Amino acid sequence: MSFRPLLVTLLAAAVATAGCAGNTSRDVLLVSAAASLTDAFNGIALAFEADHTGVDVQLNFAGSSSLREQVLGGAPADVVATANPDTMAPLVDADLTTSDPLVFARNRMAVAVPSGNLAGVSGLEDLADPTLLIGLCDEAVPCGSLARAILLRAGITAAIDTNEPDVRSLLTKLEADELDAGIVYITDVIATGDGIEGIAIADAINLATDYPIAALRSASDPQAAEEFVDFVLSTRGRDILARHGFELP
Amino acid sequence: MVSPPVRGLDARLVVASGNGFTLDIDLAIRSGHTVALLGPNGAGKTTAVQALAGLRSLDAGRIELHGRVLDDPAGNVFVPAADRHIGVVFQDYILFPHLNVAENVSFGLRSAGVGASEAVAAARSWLDRLDIAELAERRPGDLSGGQAQRVALARALITEPAMLLLDEPLAALDVTTRARLRRTLADHLEAYEGPRLLITHDPTEAYLLADEIHLIEDGAITQVGTAEDIRLRPRTRYAADLAGSNLVTGTASAGVVESAGHRLRVGDTTIHGPVLATIHPRAISLHRNEPEGSPRNTWRTSVDRIEHYGDRVRIQTGPPMPLTAEVTPNAVDALGLHEQSSIWVSIKATEIDVTAG
Amino acid sequence: MTGPVRRTTRPPALVLVLAALGLAVFVVPLLGLIARVPWSRLPELLAGDVVGDALRLSLLTSIAATVISALIGVPLAWVLARMEFRGKSLVRGLVLLPLVLPPVVGGAALLFALGRRGIVGGPLNDLTGIVLPFSTGGVVLAATFVAMPFLVITVEGALRNLDARFEGAAATLGASRWRVLFRVTLPMILPSLAAGLALTWARALGEFGATITFAGNLQSRTQTLPLAVFVALENDRDTAIALSLLMVVVSLGVLIGLRDRWWRSW
Structure with missing residues (x-):
């Protein structure tokens, strides 16, 4: 029976989720990113944390439309990166971003x-x-x-x-x-x-498709959010993206 | 034992249940006769019903009905319930709650392939015979206990079964209905020609309805005989307990029961006609001299027999009304009782139960 | 102190408050949905062929799943209620598993088992050419997988509670096993059977996760109402809300209608 490992996995996931829900430490940087960025952003988050020892990057991956709905609905996020400009546009229109989004990958x-x-x-x-x-x-x-x-x-x-x-x-x-x-x-x-x-x-x-990224006005630590956006656009960020098959603008 | 009848039931039932209990009894019932299987709860009566009806198989033994083998583990024969053609009136009647009375009664005929209209017509004629024609459209939930019992009887009899099993047919009824229905049940049993087995824990029922009583205790038959046999010669403590319930048949009128020329004052002054009076052995007091006081039945008699059952002693008294009394061994010494000794009997009128017989 | 008689005539206030909270759990989300319904555009939104196809397919597959559940779930319930065998508790656990498993996991399991490369689906495909994933049959199968446990538990419970003496009585009256089953056993558990079927149908109608994972999503073949709602939520919220309202109306209508006709004894 392969159910036991499956149940263990489900339990572990439930425990992990419960653990995250209660964590609202000020050093946490919440990054919401398109599902296709999963591997690349995991690598970027690790590299960023190595440079910024005080910051704990937490990643939330979902389909771009879901991300848009989450942010519009007031879900907490400091930085958002979507898989096309169309899903980012409503966030700019609602004046939720600190500046115009920047395309960081293709x-x-x-x-x-x-x-x-x-x-x-x-x-x-x-x-x-x-x-x-x-x-x-x-x-x-x-x-x-x-x-x-x-x-x-x-x-x-x-x-x-x-x-x-x-x-x-x-x-x-x-x-x-x-x-x-x-x-x-x-x-x-x-x-x-x-x-x-x-x-x-x-x-x-x-x-x-172009991937835009932007820091959000609601960020609890605006400086860390800007630093993360800059890091994604930096040579080191671009190297990681390229390694995962993204083209660079 | 009676030699095996040609027409009737001849069975040896051996059923072992998981908890160490084993039923092992012999039963022979001639057609037209009623045998009562009388015993306390847990004696194996229901197991016997299930085995005979084909709802559970024997572990050993054999069931033969009118020469047809129904169950024989050694011969690898087992006829399922549906093919045994044994009518059963179940304890609590077990009428189908989703079918009306006519549908309940016609169920057996429909199962045998009889057409719907013919089966319902037959059901109505049976209901008519049992004086409950007006109940045909009712649901079992709307019937009184007595009505349900007659529906159950009609349902069991309509297929003209080869044998009739009655499992505690009166136990679900209140006391007054029970006496009345016992008589109508006796009439219907008389009209049925096959062998009849009555399962009961009530000695009165067994004495009044059966030709022969088999006492069952802990899975075994402990005594076989007529009511009189068991009363006079109880072979076990249970039999003695039953026997101790002295039964006197007679005619009641204005609080007096007359039986074979002897008169008993009883508590119930409302009952008239043929009755059965029950007197518990411990309700009978024995005295060396004539007792005085409260309204009692008192008479002088002699001791016929003294039987010791551990811490109790049963005394059989002689004419004019032979009874069994129960006393302690100390009382026997205090009264100086021995067989043939002369004593006085006294019974309070209120200690005598009277039911219409 | 008020008298004990007056107290017993009124239900305890705490019970009423908790009951109201319980009801609110169901009613509040429904109100949220209704508040967002674009009433003026409703006819236009519901007239589209996507909606019609999804409704037709949902009714077809949920009814088919209910019928299949009745055909194989009732015998399974009978075996669980009436037979003793080793590993029975394991079997019962397996039957209940779809209630616990996330439907998406169930759908993935179905895919690995009954897909064309699956341990059962592979040989089936080789022998008959049948491919269950991405077919309407696959939708029915996914719905049956998640919904049948409701029927099995309900009917098993009813069979356990049914006094076996009724079936015994029928047998002594000469009824065959089939006649006992259809004239005594099933009629006597009818209220539970009806309730189980209604629950099964309702669960099948609302099924989403296992369906999209196992059967995919294609209009008029595998796109049921819940799938259409999910897809529409991505880019057309008004249509999604209109579809949700349609589901609420259809299921409430059927469940209330059944209750009046079948569940009289409840």
């Missing part, structure tokens, strides 16, 4: 197939094959709207079998070989490692 898309590529997918045009199981992100989230824009530019009507709510669940199904192909961020192909193979989309058709 992400392109790739066709992703399960490792081994048993269905023999060779490129974007195979997404029109109705005999294959094709998944995209839902058009309501950035990875889904980008994928549709790319398909439109290529003149391809994809035979979609599922519109996943976020890129993470799309990747899970590709890794499990339950889908034959999908369109995801290049950074996801790199982060997922052995489970996924990426197939490049021609530069003439491919699209990129």
Whole structure:
């Protein structure tokens, strides 16, 4: 039975969550970031903490639309980084950011197939094959709207079998070989490692999304928040982002 | 033991339950006869019902009904309940609460494949026979105990079963209804021609309804005989307890019960006609000389027999009304009792229970 | 001091206060939802084909899951209530597991078991070509997985409480096992069976996590009302609220309607 490790994991998660909820120390820097930034921002947070020993960076990852709703709804956050400018714009309009957001990274898309590529997918045009199981992100989230824009530019009507709510669940199904192909961020192909193979989309058709970052007016320690934004834009921050597959502006 | 009848039940029931209790009894009932299995709670009566009805299998022994083997572990025979054709009137009646009376009564015929209208017509005719035709559309929840008992009887009899089992058929009723229904039950039992087994813990019921009584204690039959046999020759303490409940049949009128020319004053002055008077052995006082005082029944008689049961002694008295009294060994010494000695008996009128017989 | 008689005629104030709090737990979120409903745009929002497809699919799959639960869940409840065997408590634990597991975990487990590369789904796919994920059948399966425990516990409890002597009485009257089951056992537990079916249906209608994880999300094939609500919340809040209102109305209507027809004895 594999339930015991699973239950242990769930319990551990519950305990960890409970632990975080009570922690409101002034040295904590709350960073809300798009889910596709998970690995890169974990690395950046570690490096930042090494430089700023008094600061404890706590990361909150979610889909960009969810982040937008959280911040608009008054959830505590000091810095916010989303996966496209559209989700950042309402925060600027509401005058929640200290200054105009800065683009710190750019992400392109790739066709992703399960490792081994048993269905023999060779490129974007195979997404029109109705005999294959094709998944995209839902058009309501950035990875889904980008994928549709790319398909439109290529003149391809994809035979979609599922519109996943976020890129993470799309990747899970590709890794499990339950889908034959999908369109995801290049950074996801790199982060997922052995489970996924990426197939490049021609530069003439491919699209990129810009990642903006901004410190928030509500930050409990405005100086630390500005320092974190600066760190992301610094050479060291850019190095970490590049290592995880992001393009740099 | 009676030799095995050709028509009737011939059974040896051996059932071991998990907690060390074992039922091991022989039962033979001729068609047209009623046997009462009389015993205290926990003696194994319900287990016997379940084994006979086919609701649990024997561990050893054999059940044969009218020559048909129903259960025989050694021969690897087990006929399930649905194929035994044994009518059962369950304790608490167990009428189906979601079906009305007519549907309850016709259930057995419907199970046998009889069409709905024919089965309901048969049910109504049975209800008519039992004087409860007007209850056909009622739900069991709306019936009195007495009505439910008759519905249960009709349900069991409608399929003309090969045998009738009655498990405490009167226990769920209040005292006054019980006496009345005991008589109608006796009539209906008389009309049924197969072997009948009455399970009860009430000696009165056994004495009045059965031709023969089997006393069951702790899973075994301890005595077989008529009510008279058991009263006069109790073989165990339980039998003695039952027997001690002296039963006197007679005719009541204005607080006096007359039985074989002897008159007993009783507490109940309202009852008239045929009655059964019950006198507990400890309610009978024995005296060397004629007692005086309160309204008592007193008469002079002799000691027929003295039996010792540990810390109690049972005294059988002689004519005009033979009774069993129970006294302590000290009292026997104080009164100087021995067989044939002359004594006075006294019984308070209020200590005599009288029920319509 | 007021007299003891007057006291007993009135329910304790503390109970009423706590009961009101209990009710508030259900009512307050509903009021929050209703307050945000864009009433003037409601007809237009509900007229879209996304809404119609999701409603049709939700009703179809939740009813199918309820029927399947009845067909296989009632026998399972019967076995748990009436048979003694080793490992019974483990079996009961397994049956209840979907109540404890996050539905997303359940969906992932279904994917690993019944997906085309799954331990059961693989051979099934090889033999029949059937692929359950991303199909309407997959939605039904996910809903059955999360909802059936409600039926099994309710019916098992009812069977345990049912006096076995009624079934014995039916048997002595010559009823076959099937006749006993359909004419005595099931009718006698009907109120519990109906309640269990209603709970199962309600849970199946609201199912989200296991469905999206196992069956994916595609309009008119796998996108049920809860999935449509979730997707709409990302970029079209008015539609999401209109869909939620639709779910509330449909489920309240059915549950209250059933209560009047079936649960009289409650």
